[in-house]
Amino acid sequence: MELTERQKRIIQIVKENEPISADNIAKHLYLSKPTLRTDLTILTMTGILDARPKVGYFFAGQNFEPLLFEDLYEKSISEIMVPPVVIKKEATINDAVTMLFMHDVGTLYVTENQVLLGIISRKDLLRSTISNTSINKVPVAMIMTRMPNVVTLQEDERILDAGYKIIQHQIDSLPVISKDNPALVIGKVSKTVVLKHFIDEAMHLKK
Incomplete structure (x- = not known):
């Protein structure tokens, strides 16, 4: 999978203006900062850009490797859930x-x-314990977010898809449902699981 035209444009902007903040990159593209969040994450994780807190983005000088992208983002959810x-x-x-x-x-x-x-x-439970004195009696069915209002993943979706959904919906984790029977939950993918995958892949590349 190749970089998108927007990602290539981001690289060029960083090369010409480094160090540059995410806000200023967004201004160059006439886009909002949240719109660029996923692109900047991908470019940083693949080693093309380097991000330094309170400083901005630099061009790291790494060439984009399609195989690296495949290892990081194109793997099936079933491999890391x-x-x-x-x-x-x-x-x-x-x-x-x-x-x-x-x-x-x-x-x-x-x-x-x-x-x-x-x-x-965790937020549901915190809200309930604060507002309800009968936590030993009230069933969780009374406070849960019910299907079909739950954001889910199918087991054959990509790690990149999981990242998009976690960021878009601002949630901690996603239930993984069976491809053959969408009613069954067979695993989960969380922010921690995705981050561990990135770290494991990075350590593997260093060996």
């Missing part, structure tokens, strides 16, 4: 809080016979 942390719909809010801290996760998936019914985020 991890087991989901699930909870039954009858479980209480108190049970959910305990499970969240036991597994050190940001999101729980509410299931019944592996069928995804909804999700509960």
Whole structure:
């Protein structure tokens, strides 16, 4: 997969104006900073650009390698997903809080016979514990975000697709559903999982 015309233009702008902030790159392109977030992430992760806090972007001098892009972004979600942390719909809010801290996760998936019914985020639980004094009685089904209002991934989607969805929807993790049976949750992909994949690939390239 080749760089897009916009990504090539970003590289040229950085070469001509380094160091340059993301805000100023956006101004050159007459676009908003959030619109460029994914492009800048890709260019930084592939080693084409270097980003320094409070300084800006530099041209790192690395040539774009298609194989590197394939390793980082084109792999299937099924290759990096991890087991989901699930909870039954009858479980209480108190049970959910305990499970969240036991597994050190940001999101729980509410299931019944592996069928995804909804999700509960850390924010949902915080809101509920503050506003509700009966957390030992209220079931999680009362506060969860229900299907089909949950953003999901199919197991054959790309890591790049996961990154787009996480950024676009500003969420911690995505449930991975079966391609053959979209009702079944078979894994999850989180910000941490994606970041670990990038770090593992970078370490592998250094060897």
